[in-house]
Amino acid sequence: MLSADFVIATAVGYVGLLFVLAYFGDRRARSSKRSFLHSPTVYTLSISVYCTSWTFYGAVGNAARSGLEFLTIYLGPTLVFVGWWFLLRRLVRISHDQRITSVADLLSSRFGKSNRLAVLITCIAVIGIAPYIALQLKAVTSSIQTIAGASEFGQGSLRGIDDVGLAFGIAAGMALFTILFGTRHVDAKEQHHGVVAAIAFEAVVKLAALLAVGIFVVWVGGGFEQIFSRATEVGVTIDAEGTFDSRWFTTLGLSVAAIVCLPRQFQVTVVENSDESHLRVASWAFPAYMLLMSLFILPIAVFGLTTLPASSNPDMFALTLPMAFNQDGLALFAFIGGFSSATSMIILESIALSIMVSNHIVMPLILRFGSGGGDGQGMTSLLLNARRFSIVLILSLGFFYFFFTRDSDALAPIGLISFTAIAQFFPAVIAAIFWRDASLKAATAAIATGFVFWVWCSFLPSFRSVSPDVALLLANGPWGIEWLRPEAMFGLVGMDPLAHAAFWSLSANVLILVVGSLLTSQSALERLQASVFVDVFRRGASARGNFVLGSATANDLYFVAERVLGERRAAALFEAEAADRGVEPDMLEPSPDFIGRLERELAGSIGAASAHVMLSKVVSGIDVSLEEMMQMAGETQQVIQYSQELERTSAELRSTARKLEDANTQLKELDSQKDEFLSQVSHEVRTPMTSIRSFSEILLDPAGIDEPQRQHFVSTIHQESLRLTRLLDEILDLSALERGERPWTNVAVDAEAALDRALTVCDALLRQRGMRVEFAGRARRTMVTGDADRLCQVFINLISNAVKYNDAERPLLRIATSVRGGVHTVDFADNGPGIARNDRKIIFEKFSRGQQGASAQAGAGLGLAISRQIVSRMNGTLDLAPSALPGACFRVRLKVAR
Amino acid sequence: MPKLSAWCANFWAKMVAPSKLRASMLVLTVLGALLMLPPLVYVFDQTVTHFGIPQIVFYLFAVWLLMIIGTALLARAMGKQPDAGEGDT
Numbered sequence: 001m002l003s004a005d006f007v008i009a010t011a012v013g014y015v016g017l018l019f020v021l022a023y024f025g026d027r028r029a030r031s032s033k034r035s036f037l038h039s040p041t042v043y044t045l046s047i048s049v050y051c052t053s054w055t056f057y058g059a060v061g062n063a064a065r066s067g068l069e070f071l072t073i074y075l076g077p078t079l080v081f082v083g084w085w086f087l088l089r090r091l092v093r094i095s096h097d098q099r100i101t102s103v104a105d106l107l108s109s110r111f112g113k114s115n116r117l118a119v120l121i122t123c124i125a126v127i128g129i130a131p132y133i134a135l136q137l138k139a140v141t142s143s144i145q146t147i148a149g150a151s152e153f154g155q156g157s158l159r160g161i162d163d164v165g166l167a168f169g170i171a172a173g174m175a176l177f178t179i180l181f182g183t184r185h186v187d188a189k190e191q192h193h194g195v196v197a198a199i200a201f202e203a204v205v206k207l208a209a210l211l212a213v214g215i216f217v218v219w220v221g222g223g224f225e226q227i228f229s230r231a232t233e234v235g236v237t238i239d240a241e242g243t244f245d246s247r248w249f250t251t252l253g254l255s256v257a258a259i260v261c262l263p264r265q266f267q268v269t270v271v272e273n274s275d276e277s278h279l280r281v282a283s284w285a286f287p288a289y290m291l292l293m294s295l296f297i298l299p300i301a302v303f304g305l306t307t308l309p310a311s312s313n314p315d316m317f318a319l320t321l322p323m324a325f326n327q328d329g330l331a332l333f334a335f336i337g338g339f340s341s342a343t344s345m346i347i348l349e350s351i352a353l354s355i356m357v358s359n360h361i362v363m364p365l366i367l368r369f370g371s372g373g374g375d376g377q378g379m380t381s382l383l384l385n386a387r388r389f390s391i392v393l394i395l396s397l398g399f400f401y402f403f404f405t406r407d408s409d410a411l412a413p414i415g416l417i418s419f420t421a422i423a424q425f426f427p428a429v430i431a432a433i434f435w436r437d438a439s440l441k442a443a444t445a446a447i448a449t450g451f452v453f454w455v456w457c458s459f460l461p462s463f464r465s466v467s468p469d470v471a472l473l474l475a476n477g478p479w480g481i482e483w484l485r486p487e488a489m490f491g492l493v494g495m496d497p498l499a500h501a502a503f504w505s506l507s508a509n510v511l512i513l514v515v516g517s518l519l520t521s522q523s524a525l526e527r528l529q530a531s532v533f534v535d536v537f538r539r540g541a542s543a544r545g546n547f548v549l550g551s552a553t554a555n556d557l558y559f560v561a562e563r564v565l566g567e568r569r570a571a572a573l574f575e576a577e578a579a580d581r582g583v584e585p586d587m588l589e590p591s592p593d594f595i596g597r598l599e600r601e602l603a604g605s606i607g608a609a610s611a612h613v614m615l616s617k618v619v620s621g622i623d624v625s626l627e628e629m630m631q632m633a634g635e636t637q638q639v640i641q642y643s644q645e646l647e648r649t650s651a652e653l654r655s656t657a658r659k660l661e662d663a664n665t666q667l668k669e670l671d672s673q674k675d676e677f678l679s680q681v682s683h684e685v686r687t688p689m690t691s692i693r694s695f696s697e698i699l700l701d702p703a704g705i706d707e708p709q710r711q712h713f714v715s716t717i718h719q720e721s722l723r724l725t726r727l728l729d730e731i732l733d734l735s736a737l738e739r740g741e742r743p744w745t746n747v748a749v750d751a752e753a754a755l756d757r758a759l760t761v762c763d764a765l766l767r768q769r770g771m772r773v774e775f776a777g778r779a780r781r782t783m784v785t786g787d788a789d790r791l792c793q794v795f796i797n798l799i800s801n802a803v804k805y806n807d808a809e810r811p812l813l814r815i816a817t818s819v820r821g822g823v824h825t826v827d828f829a830d831n832g833p834g835i836a837r838n839d840r841k842i843i844f845e846k847f848s849r850g851q852q853g854a855s856a857q858a859g860a861g862l863g864l865a866i867s868r869q870i871v872s873r874m875n876g877t878l879d880l881a882p883s884a885l886p887g888a889c890f891r892v893r894l895k896v897a898r
Numbered sequence: 899m900p901k902l903s904a905w906c907a908n909f910w911a912k913m914v915a916p917s918k919l920r921a922s923m924l925v926l927t928v929l930g931a932l933l934m935l936p937p938l939v940y941v942f943d944q945t946v947t948h949f950g951i952p953q954i955v956f957y958l959f960a961v962w963l964l965m966i967i968g969t970a971l972l973a974r975a976m977g978k979q980p981d982a983g984e985g986d987t
Contacts, residue, residue, distance in 0.1 A: 068954070068955065068958070071958060075934055075958075075962065078930070078962060078965060078966075079927060079930060079931055081969070082923070082926055082927050082930055082965050082966075082968075082969045083923060083924070083926075083927035084923075084969075085920060085923050085924075086923075086924065086927070223950060224950040224951050225950020225951075226950070227950070228950050228951060228952060229950065243954075244935070244936045244939055244940070248935075248936075249935070252934075252935075277977070280973040280976060280977060281973065283969050283973050284966050284967075284969040284970035284973055287962070287965065287966045287969070288966050291959070291962055291963065291966065295959070298955060
């Protein structure tokens, strides 16, 4: 029988050994890059921290209670590692490139360097790991109590302390140990070589211990055959039929998610990885380790069930079996193995979680609210203190969970609760590295929803034995709502609670992630990061996704670097860059590339989001982040648009100015035309007025003129007045015609009748002059579109013109009318002097009179102008035509009415 | 015997195309998953014992071991490729 004091002393001694290992391991790793500590072996063994006291104790208990189910916890990770090329390799590469420090950092960086998402994940991780830590505490407590035995002799200094007190002591010891272990400095890439070395050592110890117990059991039991056949006799069989049910699937899936997303697993597999080729070795070495660990679990369980009394706790078979056969040394070795597996889990998990808390919760608070420490060491010490505080917090949470659920017996179910919580990250992780369209909003909502489901369906029911309220809730649902019962949601009654919780939480998670990403949009930074992550193998070493162009001096940057990384590292960085560029360190001009690299180095210590914020604050002046570049591009776009608008407007203005010019020219012309018209009119009016005036003056003096002279003068005055009146009438008429006043509608009129009327009117004139009228051909009655009176007026004008300007001895007027092709033509030909070639155009203009053959009866010269206006208003033409007779020939053409 | 050792040497010496290796890894992963899930897992589920171990237990561990060996071989072959690390999935 071992005494409790002895056991505890052994435990403490073992921990001390670990500490020494960690210390020297750290020093060795720093000094020599090629040491054993950077080998694939150590890498693989550190990954084996996956096997905790859950494996050492809980798996045996699980095998004893539920058969083969325990295997899935190791088969899942085997699948992930066999397929390392597709998932783990990608994760490792991305995390190297982006200096990812945790799973929260991975998701936060991918989804637009969002700090809110990182905070959510950190909180979920801290809460979700609490049960897992409680499991370790429970295992260690039970193991101490078991091995110390129930005898008074064995109790030793444990007398009077119940398991709660013991657990508290263990938790406090662990916290202290972890703080001493893992918070001595802030490493650039967040790699803890000393811790990894200690973990690797522990992996060997626990494997050796379990193998030792297993071999012992098989030897004592007389071989596998004996063990299993005796088991069958006693009634212990492996129920294969009931094994491969929904629970099998569920635990397999959860373990796949856990091996990737558990903070400690991510830390050792991804963050601590220093060489991708190590992953190749781990791909088969780690599954081999797990195979060895689980090789004897079933025999131990079966043997324990057959040999030990029914009341003994199956979880502790690894201890109780050696003890039953008085193998105290083996029992102590087994205890150390179990203790070792628990400590490695607690240390590594707390360190990983504390990194997440300090990077994603504490750092942003500092950045927002304070300057964060004055001198160069301020940031580092603040970070370390934040981590120490987090470790204490995490272990406290673990202890409290243990305290509230200590009545429950089995270890494995507790661990599965944690697995379900951590599995909520897995869909987002997969989406982050494979799906470019996954958006921040969708991922945040998905994880939050999955977490809520987990709390309701998995976390809450675990308190059933402590709280009657919870038990009631499980039975009836909240406020009696049956379909919201935590273990039978939405009518899924009778499902295994674990499978039920995993199903609802992960289904909601995946659904919201996928649908949400399709429905929401991504910010520019999100898109950039998405491409960086998903295309990690397609990009060259060049594009590393940071566009911080700075006008910051090297001094500003050095100040920041020194605060976060410490003076030594910062100096090394800057000197290396200066050496690369061949300048003195104090002459260094920070290039965008260097600033990007610096941001990544900072991210290794404080997370991507905080590093980004910090550098953006420092790099001022021509600080162009991607967002600002987009904004500048937008502004440039606006300026281009504006200048295009201006050009368009000025082009319009130019064309308007041209139009105005043309209009002005036209107006000037019209103006000069008007002036011409006025001068001509006043000239025309003046001539008769002069006659009238002079003759009136003569008549005023009656003496000196006789009666016939007076008669002559009076008649002259009368004629001139008539002429004047006629002129004014014509002017008015023409003006009215030109302006479109006195309009008439064109109706169907008889052209021949108009012609006849015109001839009748002019008959006296023709006879007086002695002019003969000939008809060269007359059409039959034809209706043309026009106005009867106006048409008559035109004919009268043409006939009287022919009379006025014909000075031949035997004046002749030949009229010919015809209809052809819908046009009615009237020709007025005379044998007068005709129209000279030069005058052909002018005769139709105002005030132009024919020079030759003008008689004293000449009119104002408006007749043809008026006639032409009238005819064109009737949609016809009035022109000169070739003539057989020597004189002029006027041709009137009008459209035949339909 | 000389032929066998020659074949072994050849096997290790020749460079397998990276794409074939990647495909093999995928096949191994998927096949392994299928073999440990229903319905395939029921194939070897009779109440027989091999070396005293129930068949189903033996079967699961055998599949596990084969996956490990397969991965080891593929990882080693991949290690012979100088540029295997840059391939895209």
